[in-house]
Amino acid sequence: MKTRFLNACLVITLLLISSITSFAQLTYCNPMDIGYRYNFEQMNEKISYRSGADPVIVNHKGEYYLFVTISGGYWHSKDLSNWKFITPDKWPFEDMCAPAALSVNDTLFLFQSTFEQRPILYSVEPEKGKLQFYNRWLPRLPKDIGPWDPAIFHDDDTDRWFMYWGSSNVYPIFGAELDHKRRLTYAGPYQSMFWLDPWKHGWERFGPNHADLMKPFVEGAWMTKHNKKYYLQYGAPGTEYNVYATGTYVGKDPLGPWEYAPYNPISYKPGGFMNGAGHGNTFQDIYGNYWNTGTPWIGVNWGMERRLAMFPAGFDQDDQMYANTRFGDFPHYLPTKKWQSKDELFTGWMLLSYQKPVTASSTKDTLRASLVTDENPRTFWVAQHNQPGEWLTADLQHESEVKAVQVNYTDYENNVYNSDSTVYTQFKILHSKDGKRWEVVTDLSSEPRRDRACAYVAFSKPVRTRYIRYEHIYTAGPHLAISDVRIFGNTPGKVPNTPTRLKVVRQKDQRNADIRWEKVPGAVGYNIRWGIAPDKLYQTYQVWSDQPSYLELRALNVDVNYFFAIEAFNETGVSTLSTILSIK
Known part of the structure; x- marks a missing residue:
């Protein structure tokens, strides 16, 4: 009897320890908790700040490597939560901006943004910080062309290599095939992939809430292949505002032609605590789940003072690409398997x-x-x-x-x-x-x-x-x-009532819509949700309860029909979703 009692106590203790350990270890919260590095670029002006931007997370041999602008090295993680900084044995004196990183077989490739001639690096032991020269001196491109904000892509099905780049409000996103037999030098002339079109794409307009008439910037190219389709992603309209976002063009060949995705932007977070989701990358974790990274804006000491974020992402049954920024700066679970629902990683912690x-x-x-x-x-x-x-x-x-x-x-x-x-x-x-x-x-x-x-x-x-x-x-x-x-x-209690009287009126300028709703008692905030179909409400704009119950949304695409809904949240949880409205 005593032995059975002790065994039962041991089992209960182990279960409690397991429960406590998993509770503590299985969550993360944006902005990402890494050792953001102090920037040196404004030291002569005596402006000091930590920053991180333009993240690329690479799944290399089942572990993760994070590369960030002006960081003097990179980070290594086995779980997407605990990141160890690595100081490599080779690194540019001027540091790296918006680097390209790619894992192919047992090799990790790395290339910095540049308007000059710079090498492509590689490593078969990135966890030890050992970098070697792969292409010692990539040929120079014409003045102002780049490659700035580069991305390197390897097509597993065809064994072809490509580079995409661009960071400008003058030039487009460029692309070129690379010659692997010649150490990834350019295989031919570079080509224009696409330009911004803010007159048709409201979210590509510059400024806070897309309200500035300045010509917007296109930058941060990234390529993802899914179901034999090529998704060439890009950041716009500028990193220093709340509406920095990621969009995509879709094609059947790595160099186009390209079709604009009518559901753009794919990653967008203009409201809440952490604003901005543009210029990152898309990767798969060890379970096959997709993630999209981005660059939220801080801008206290310098316009380019920023942080990092990562959001669950994926492709739906119609191959529509999305990133889930709903409650994107609240705690989320880290995955332990392939997820089935885009919202299942949200902890529900309010x-x-x-x-x-x-x-x-x-x-x-x-x-x-x-x-x-x-x-x-x-x-x-x-x-x-x-x-x-x-x-x-x-x-x-x-x-x-x-x-x-x-x-x-x-x-x-x-x-x-x-x-x-x-x-x-x-x-x-x-x-x-x-x-x-x-x-x-x-x-x-x-x-x-x-x-x-x-x-x-x-x-x-x-x-x-x-x-x-x-x-x-x-x-x-x-x-x-x-x-x-x-x-x-x-907090113990009831979730808020579902907001009613949601009204969405599209302006004469189809890029804009006026949204109004009736507040509900006890709400902490509201999520305005929209998309191109009732079951594709992938976009979210979070508004606090002490702000007006009105929003001018300036992120729509011309000649695209939309569906809108709203939900309320408080300290207990989230209301049911309101009736979905169809807006033409």
Whole structure:
């Protein structure tokens, strides 16, 4: 009897440990939690900031490699969550912008953006940082042509190689075949693939919410082959705004001719905390799931100050390409198998901290604590001193099940230009039910030192509590500045009612539509969803409940019919979807 009892206890203990471990390890949250590197390009102007942009994630022999603009190296991961920075043995003195990366058999290829002659590198041991020259000196192209923002593509079915590139509001996306027998030099003349057409494609217009008349930029080419079709992807209209997005043209040959996809953009995230989803790549994980990466915009210290994101993506039954940005900056599960539904990785953990009251240990000038719950990465709190013990306390105003916290730092008047061993992040997260007695939930000082500008911490188990406290230990630089402390979990209660009286009126300019709806009590926000069929509502524009119940959407394509719906969300969950409207 005693033996059976001990065995039963052991089984229960192991199950609990397994449950806690999986709860802690199986989620991620955008912006991606990597060690964003300090940029050196504006050091003479004394402008310091961390940044990451133009990501390419490559699945190489069942492990992942991440390449990012101006990073002095790359990252390696076995699970898409824990990323180790690798300093390679060869790297350009000027660093790499928007590099091309490709895995073929046992070899990883790498090529930087350039308007000059530069080499193609390769590695059969990228995990060790060992790079070698594959083509020592790729021929020069005509002035201003590039190849900037390159992508290299290998067609497995035909064993042909290609390069695509372009980053300009003057030139198109270019393409050329490469000669593998001559170490991937150009096999023939480069060709124009396509140009932007903002007069027909509303989302290609420049500026915030596509409202600037400046000529837009096309950039960031990437090629994906699916079901014998070629999807040549591109970023537009510009990286420094909330509407940076990815679109695609589709063809039957790697060099065209190309047909514009009427459902564009395929990856678009203009609302919510993290804005922008353009210029990344599409890859498959070890289970065969598709992902699309992108470049969200920060723009506090410099227009090109940015972060990274990755979204579940795929192709539907009609071969329509999509990326799922719905709740794209809320926690998601990391896959453990081939997913069946585009939404199944969403954890259902809701934002608990929006506009909740916050107190602080100290405040510098008018950079007040309440700004850390406004879901705006361009506003921030600054403490009087960057020293251990400074704190922020958020009052959730009722008890909730808290499951994760994301701390987003700002480089306020910083003086760091090199991500060396002095650059790392340490803090504690504590909780309290009464605001008086505190318990530590997580302590980063007990973990290996690394920098975490967007530190995402999933708790080992849910904590039922009312108050969450950030307690500072260390960040590099003279100031402690935090843009947002984002708290996720669920509050007991009912999901909001389904919004009613949704009205969508397309303007005379078909690229635009006026959207109105009736607010519902208790909602934290709304998702406007649309697409080219009732079962293809792949696009999402998130609007907060304290904003007007009106949106001018300026991202539509001329002569394309659309379908619209709306859903509400609160701290408990998400409402059912409203009636779907057909708009011509």
